Amino acid sequence: MPLSVTPDIVIPDDELEWKFIRSSGPGGQNVNKVSSAVQLRFLLPLNITLSAAVRNRLRRLAGQKLIDDGSILIQARS
Numbered sequence: 001m002p003l004s005v006t007p008d009i010v011i012p013d014d015e016l017e018w019k020f021i022r023s024s025g026p027g028g029q030n031v032n033k034v035s036s037a038v039q040l041r042f043l044l045p046l047n048i049t050l051s052a053a054v055r056n057r058l059r060r061l062a063g064q065k066l067i068d069d070g071s072i073l074i075q076a077r078s
Helices: 052-066
Strands: 016-021 038-043 072-077
Touching: 052 072
Parallel strands: none
Antiparallel strands: 016 038, 038 072
């Protein structure tokens, strides 16, 4: 399912990768058994729906979330 950012901006499925991972740090009995974190990777170099100006702005704003291949990697942990 595509990600709707605004009514005018939709990111296609093939430009997003989801990966469920184990969260680091203390977590009790399930810390090494349960995937309690998620990584969302936005494959920005493959994007054709955003203008070049918006893609460049995203690169500037991403900071350390911009990885070597030009993708943006966001992690969420519980």
